[in-house]
Amino acid sequence: MKDFIDPFIAMWYRQVKRFLRAKPRVVATFMQPIFWLLFFGLGFAAAFRTGGAVGPFMGLDYLAFLLPGVALMTVFVSSFMSGISVIWDKEFGYLKVVLVAPSSRKASILGRSMGDATIALIQGLIILIIGYPLVPSMNMGNIHLFILVSLLVSISFASIGIIIATKMKTIEGFQLIVNLITTPLLFLSGIFYPIDVAPDWLKPVILANPLTYGVDAVRLLMVGKGTFAFTTDLICLAVLSVVFLLIAVYQFEKATID
Amino acid sequence: MGNAVITRNLTKRFGSLVAVDHINLEIKNGEIFGLLGPNGAGKTTTIHMLATILKPSEGTAIVAGYDVRKNPREVRKKIGIVFQDMTIDRHLTGYENMWIHGRLYGLSGNELKERINMLLEYVGLSDWKDVEVRKYSGGMIRRLEIARSLLHRPEILFLDEPTLGLDPQTRVHVWEYITRIKKEEGMTILLTTHYMDEAEKLCDRIAIIDHGKIIALGTPEELKSMVGEDVIYIRVARGNGNVRSFIEMLHGVTKENAIKPLAPGYFSLTVKNAPEVIPKIFDMAREFNVKIMELRYSRATLDDVFLRLTGRRIRDETGSWADFIRMRRAIHMRRRR
Numbered sequence: 001m002k003d004f005i006d007p008f009i010a011m012w013y014r015q016v017k018r019f020l021r022a023k024p025r026v027v028a029t030f031m032q033p034i035f036w037l038l039f040f041g042l043g044f045a046a047a048f049r050t051g052g053a054v055g056p057f058m059g060l061d062y063l064a065f066l067l068p069g070v071a072l073m074t075v076f077v078s079s080f081m082s083g084i085s086v087i088w089d090k091e092f093g094y095l096k097v098v099l100v101a102p103s104s105r106k107a108s109i110l111g112r113s114m115g116d117a118t119i120a121l122i123q124g125l126i127i128l129i130i131g132y133p134l135v136p137s138m139n140m141g142n143i144h145l146f147i148l149v150s151l152l153v154s155i156s157f158a159s160i161g162i163i164i165a166t167k168m169k170t171i172e173g174f175q176l177i178v179n180l181i182t183t184p185l186l187f188l189s190g191i192f193y194p195i196d197v198a199p200d201w202l203k204p205v206i207l208a209n210p211l212t213y214g215v216d217a218v219r220l221l222m223v224g225k226g227t228f229a230f231t232t233d234l235i236c237l238a239v240l241s242v243v244f245l246l247i248a249v250y251q252f253e254k255a256t257i258d
Numbered sequence: 259m260g261n262a263v264i265t266r267n268l269t270k271r272f273g274s275l276v277a278v279d280h281i282n283l284e285i286k287n288g289e290i291f292g293l294l295g296p297n298g299a300g301k302t303t304t305i306h307m308l309a310t311i312l313k314p315s316e317g318t319a320i321v322a323g324y325d326v327r328k329n330p331r332e333v334r335k336k337i338g339i340v341f342q343d344m345t346i347d348r349h350l351t352g353y354e355n356m357w358i359h360g361r362l363y364g365l366s367g368n369e370l371k372e373r374i375n376m377l378l379e380y381v382g383l384s385d386w387k388d389v390e391v392r393k394y395s396g397g398m399i400r401r402l403e404i405a406r407s408l409l410h411r412p413e414i415l416f417l418d419e420p421t422l423g424l425d426p427q428t429r430v431h432v433w434e435y436i437t438r439i440k441k442e443e444g445m446t447i448l449l450t451t452h453y454m455d456e457a458e459k460l461c462d463r464i465a466i467i468d469h470g471k472i473i474a475l476g477t478p479e480e481l482k483s484m485v486g487e488d489v490i491y492i493r494v495a496r497g498n499g500n501v502r503s504f505i506e507m508l509h510g511v512t513k514e515n516a517i518k519p520l521a522p523g524y525f526s527l528t529v530k531n532a533p534e535v536i537p538k539i540f541d542m543a544r545e546f547n548v549k550i551m552e553l554r555y556s557r558a559t560l561d562d563v564f565l566r567l568t569g570r571r572i573r574d575e576t577g578s579w580a581d582f583i584r585m586r587r588a589i590h591m592r593r594r595r
Contacts, residue, residue: 002364010361014347014354021349021390093345099311101362102334108362256312 007103008111015082015115033074033127037134041066056197058225065225067131067138068218069191071146072153075124076211077182079154082116083161083248084178091171099255109162109252113245116161117154124150128222135223142221149221152237153214159244166251190215195227210240262287262414262446263308267317270303270470277303279470280317285448290440292461293450294560296572300470301450302342305418308448309339322413335363338412340403342419342450348392352383352402355391356409363410377405381435397428404435408443415439417449421456429456436460452572454560466564473567478560485558485566488532492539492553496523499547507542511535523551532557 019025045062057065089095098108128146132138164177188202189211198206206212217233220226226233263285270278278300285291293301306312308319310330319326322336346355353374360370378384381401391399400420407415420436421429437460439445451457457464458478466474466481474481494501501523508517508527512535516528529535532555543550564572 006361006364006366010358013361014350014358017354018347018349092348093341093343094347096311096341097345097359098362100309100334100337100339101359102331103362103364 004104004107007101007107008114010103011098011108011111012115012118015112016118019082019119029074029078029123030126032077033070034130036070036073037063037067037127037131041070041134056194058194060223060225061135064135064137064223065194065219066192067135068128068146068222069189069215071124071128071131072150072211072214072218073186073189073191074127075120075150075154076157076185076214078120078123079116080157080161080182081178082119083113083158084165084174086112086162086165087168087171087174090165090168095255105253105255106249109249110245113155113158113162113248116158117151120154120158121147121150138222139224140222145221146218149214149217149234149237152234152241153211156210156237156241156244159241159248162248163244163251166248166255185209185211188212190219190227210237210244213237213240260287261285261320262289263291263319263321263448265304265308265317265319268304268307268314268319269316270300270307270312271315276470278307278314281467281470281472283465283472283475285446286463287446288440288444289462290436290447290449290460292457292464293448293467294452294454294457294461294464294564294572295450295467296452296570299452299467301452301467302418303470304467305339305416305448305450309337309416310334335410336413337416338407338410338414339416340400340407340418340420342422344396344399344403346391346399346402346406349390351388351390352378352394353387355402356406359406360409365410373409377408378402381405397424397431400424400428400432401435404432408439411443412445414446414448417447419450419452421451421453433460454572458560464560466560466567468564468568474563481560481563482558485562487528487530487562488555488557489526489528490532490535490539490553490555491520491524491526493524493551494543495549495551498549499543501546501548504542504546504548507546508539511538 041063045066048057048062086095089098099105101108125143125147128138128143132140164181168174168177184205188198188206189209190206191211195203195206195212195216213228213233213236216226216228217230217237220230220233261284263283265281265283268278268281269276281304293304295301303312307314308321308326310326310333314327321333324332324336326333347358350358356374356378357370360366360374365373375384375387378387381404383398383402383405386394386398391402394402404420417436421432424432433456436447436449440447449460461478463475463477464481465472474484494504505517505525512527512529517525518527519525536553536555539553540550561572564570
């Protein structure tokens with residue numbers, strides 16, 4: 001048991017410590033969702049109100065529709081970025097230090113993803129709380145379930161990040177790959193518009209996106225409207241997060257420095 | 259006295275390139291063993307295979323009594339390693355880096371704390387332990403890495419180019435640590451280097467490696483005696499005395515064809531033992547009224563051994579160029595981070 005706990009704690013600690021140290025990164029991760037809420041959300045909410053358009057947004061004011069999704073977007077971006085940052089460890093050699101240690105690699109990578117998840121979760125919560133004055137109708141009593149959903153989302157995307165990073169040979173095109181993956185996932189997740197108004201040919205992609213179920217779940221929890229039942233969301237998310245986590249662990253387990 | 263490391267036809271191929279080519283080595287317990295060779299000779303690849311993070315394409319190695327293929331985990335417990343490129347997390351403090359490493363090796367609590375403080379003291383970084391590593395100098399990072407590699411009391415220590423890119427003063431410090439570790443802990447140390455002075459100063463035995471093959475093996479003295487020659491450089495004043503007859507006479511103290519003109523009035527000669535020959539040279543010069551302006555000699559170095567074996571020098575191979583690129587890359591990366 002100690003064989004598992006020790007490396008788990010070591011890697012969890014590293015992720016959290018690193019994040020707290022990198023002050024510009026802390027600020028940047030908060031600024032992006034705040035920009036979306038204020039500059040995009042307030043403007044569009046006002047525009048839709050003028051036209052009286054609440055129908056397309058499940059009968060919600062656009063800000064109320066947007067906020068839970070943006071909070072979850074923070075979780076998604078943060079966890080994905082942390083996961084894919086394994087590539088930097090590869091580039092800077094720290095990965096070698098982990099690989100040459102006798103400790104369980106499973107424990108190391110699980111500790112790392114849980115460290116990423118912890119950070120992502122806290123960021124999502126903070127955005128939700130910052131946004132609360134804008135949408136006072138939010139049901140804050142469900143916040144424990146918001147935490148659960150965020151945890152599953154961050155485990156999924158930290159794992160996806162790790163899988164991509166272990167496959168990448170160099171850091172060439174790192175930013176491009178990140179944009180290429182995050183942008184469609186964000187826009188095809190139902191954060192900005194309800195998924196049932198999307199064109200039919202886009203729907204399969206939307207339904208295959210783990211983020212869709214997360215967004216649906218938190219909207220249901222916080223403002224009471226959703227497309228699927230909460231249990232459906234939760235089961236889909238749980239299955240996806242376990243699958244991605246297992247693939248990430250497997251990839252990391254057999255990683256060499258070739 | 260058993261063997262700490264035994265390699266059996268250890269081979270690594272990258273595509274069609276054979277980086278390490280059927281290496282057979284035996285490294286004795288408690289010795290400092292050096293792998294000396296130019297960049298790209300296969301030194302790092304060998305170390306990576308011995309440290310279990312690279313799979314051999316063929317053959318295997320027994321490290322601390324365990325097979326690197328069958329029992330990598332047991333090998334990992336017994337070894338410590340300082341990689342060639344810096345592998346410290348720059349955003350954490352020296353202490354935090356040590357702590358995480360300790361946990362990865364199953365140390366914890368007060369035992370870990372005491373061990374960290376002791377080792378940081380040992381490498382003179384106690385005052386810096388709570389400072390983020392990105393503020394450390396290159397030499398300090400190296401010292402931290404050495405301290406970190408000793409944390410779990412390994413039986414065998416691998417040092418891959420331990421002084422690459424360090425200034426001369428820091429290099430001497432690192433050498434002192436290495437000799438102290440051997441003396442105080444009785445650890446077996448395998449180090450790779452392309453610096454001749456480093457290999458000569460530190461190593462009990464040296465294997466010279468080129469194109470993935472071991473081409474010579476022995477103590478530094480044994481290797482140098484393979485060449486067994488010193489070179490004397492002489493510059494004489496022109497138009498003074500009978501230079502031609504003087505040079506004619508010099509043939510008597512050297513082997514055939516061993517006098518090489520380098521420039522007008524400047525030549526070198528290869529002899530068995532320079533300190534014995536030099537007084538004779540002065541006698542001859544006096545005899546022919548030749549005025550010697552300059553005379554110096556150099557004893558055989560490991561580089562001469564390498565030259566003799568391969569027809570090339572270790573130093574002016576791609577060496578300096580690769581170092582340059584690597585350092586530029588390191589600086590570039592540090593800025594980017």
